[in-house]
Amino acid sequence: MFDLDKASASYNGRVVLRDISLTVRPGERVALVGESGAGKSTLLNLLYQQHQARAALIPQDPALVWTLSVFHNVYIGSLHRHKSLYNLLNLVRPRAREVERVRPVLRRLGLEDKIFTPAGELSGGQRQRTAVGRALYQGRDVLLGDEPVSAVDVHQARAVLTAINEAHDTVILAMHDVDLALAFTDRVIGLKGGHIALDQPTSGLKPSDLDSLYTN
Amino acid sequence: MERSGAFKTSLAFIGVAIVCLLIADIEISTLDPWREMGRMALGVVTPNFLAVGQLGEALAKTVAFAFLGVALGVVVGFASALLFHFGPVRWLSAFVRAIHELFWALIFLQIFGLTPLTGILAIAIPYGGIFAKVYSEILEEADPRPLAAVPHGASPAAAFFYARLPDAWVHIKSYTLYRLECGLRSSAILGFVGLPTLGFYLESAFRQGHYSEVSALLILFYVLIASLRLWVKARLVPLYLLAAPFFLGPGAEISLANITRFFTQDIVPHPIRAAETLDFAALGAWADWMWQIFTTQALWGIAATLILTQIALVASGALALVFFPLISRRFFGRFGRTLGHGFLVVTRSTPEYILAYLFLQFWGPSMLPAIVALALHNGAVIGHLIGRHVDEIPLRPDAPKGLNLYAYEVLPRVYGQFLAFLFYRWEVILRETAILGILGILTLGFYVDSAIADIRMDRAVFLIIITAFLNIGVDALSRAIRAKIRLTTTPERT
Amino acid sequence: MSRKLGLGLLFLLIFAGNAVAKDFVFTAIPDEDETRLAQRFDKVAAYLAKELGVPVRYIPVKSYAAAVTAFRNNQVQLAWFGGLSGVRARRLVPGSKALAQGQEDRFFTTFFIAHASTGLKPGEAFPEKIAGLTFTFGSKGSTSGRLMPEFHIRKWFSKAPSEVFSRVGFSGNHSRTIALVQSGAYLVGAVNFKVWENEMKAGRIDPDKVRVVWKTPPYPDYHWTIRGDADRAFGAGFSARVKRALLGIKDPALLASFPRKSFVAAKNSDYEPILKVGKSIGLID
Incomplete structure (x- = not known):
């Protein structure tokens, strides 16, 4: 349902995403991970533009x-x-x-x-x-969330993520907590320097597998 | 960065004011002020509340006119604020607010006579223009983020009321309340031209030198203004509005013939009216007529108005910086603040006309009494607004005290705010110079007043239009300067 | 909020349409102490009501222009005007007639007054030494406080007052003119002689501080004027009855409140000189 083909995006005149190709099918639960500044929010907004009428958005700022x-x-x-x-x-x-x-x-x-x-x-x-x-x-049946649990404790985070997953078919969440990402999604997309560095099913991934995203 | 911009702007304005002072018409020439001053002082200490016959009625009417005028202004202003992105709405609102409410009253007196409608419209129209501008700015400055979080498909109206208005509401409410205070002042002042408000009796008593009566009326007015926040509650407002029409007194017949005559005869320039046919000769005479008025009255009026305004503006600013600590808990205890509040209420609520007359007795006729009267009044208004703002600034617990606190912690923080208020006040001062004809200062307002006294509405309207454009020019300049030095504005503008 | 305000608007419309019964209403130019004006004209209203058999009301106004405007807009049908305001009113309301004037009003005069420090002495000749001093008129629309003094100043100096004096002010009314000259705020002023005499009697003038330095030649001033359509509104012959009633004022207390010795008949042409003067100094188009 979401399709990006060699998409690029810039923010404040700086190119944040380049050559992103990505497909998300209905029913998938995707985690976007990566360092801050890697382009997670920009990618999320790009996806939101595609289905504004079907998707609910949790912006990073509670607004x-x-x-x-x-x-x-x-x-x-x-x-x-x-x-x-x-x-x-x-x-x-x-x-x-x-x-x-x-x-x-x-x-x-x-x-x-x-x-x-x-x-x-x-x-x-x-x-x-x-x-x-x-x-x-x-x-809505689709939810896009930008760090939706960054300010709550782990216990509440689990409750919140459970609620999100139960209420929506398709979920794409930008997250920095790798453990939670692995526990609540079935596909992980790792961003590094504005492009996709990793795109794998969650099953079989260990937190340490994502370390490469966070080192230079 | 911002500070240096504000600093340079301040210096420039002070420089302009000094140049104006050099060419301004200022002198001190009185000989025996003490007899009249003595009578005034005696009046101040012996207020006579019984001397004014219809005191309660005048008070009720003052409040009624203010409420209805401001309320109608709110409705018109709010609707216009929503349409403010349309050029014509913006221009019209700039035009109507550029004309002093006394002039509106004088115009409506011609059309409707001494009816309640005259008083209400004289307040509602200029206030509508002011509300339109300020509301639209407040709405613009509301937090834009919630609007982005509104789900796709929600109607623009719903999005506005849920995600835009609530954030602005508190500011809109507080600004409207502030404006209501101004409305009470305006309503009282409308008495000067004959509406049955406090100003009617105040002007009578004052012009006859019945100073005990004057001080009684003024005290009553101060109490009304000072207690505003106690009796104006959101819940009571509908009640007041419902009651207000019953206090206005009898309406008179509004004659369509008078309205038509005003537009088809009174304000038609004399050469056109006198001409039998509208030919080139008539148009030439009209152009000549305009040129005559422009060169013999308007140009001089503009010069005097601007000189007086620039000096009074800087003097108002200087006084405001002295006045604002008087009502701040950072500087004074409860007792001191009460005195400070009292002083500021008295200074900002006494009509400038009366202040000017007082100083005229001291210094004789020149721009001096006008400058001091305008500076005291406006300095007190701005001082009051800044003082309230200061108390909301969080300070570290170990902040210095007294003068050090003022110079190092408070002034730098409020200076931008202060300049913003002062710039808002600029056009207000310009409008107020209009009503100081008694001093023999030939401002634009003096000529407008003369034209009305001569029942030459064509001239009056022509001069009022010139005045309005001068105001619009100053307003645009003030906006450009504010944008250039990036002054943030806040809810309460003056 | 707008809901509440909508109600206010509704009421606005209601009272706007709420007209009052048709009384015979009159006003007067506010040339002096307004308390005295109210007392005087309430008495006149009571007298006229008795004589005419219709309800009569006096409404006070704040300026000469407002008196003329009220007359023109038919908010008042009768008015006690000065020379200039009466001429203006009759030009604006065709058919309106001057009815009566005080005996003294046929030979009215303006006093030029000066502060003692000027050293000016009372005299028969126009006090030409006033040139270069500060000068205050009364109200801008006043005959005795503005029109006639300006006429004589222009006649003597062949210049506008603003060129003759170092500063020209408009005090607003005669009592204020006296107060301003007395305090020396303005050194010279022009004042209605009746008001001067009243204030003198009331002890509000200090002869050591301010004195009369010149009296203008006489001119016609105050008078009653009625609208031309009064007969149509109040019945045939109404204007004539009003005139009879005004001329018939004999009550000494009522006359003293003006103060006038008696009222005599007046007609529009009595005020031709005022119209000429008004045109000559540009106060009337």
């Missing part, structure tokens, strides 16, 4: 609206499913029905007690989980 509650921030994920007027009413006064729909998502992410807390008052990990909740609530 929350600080003055709105966790509920509203998660509800933003469903704006495309409702009429504007309904959205407006729900902004002024949350509908009970919508609150009950959002609640299980937050429960799963361990945020249920924060449902009406303004996003600006959350800790870094809570903000990240709220951004994940917003993506989950979009109800």
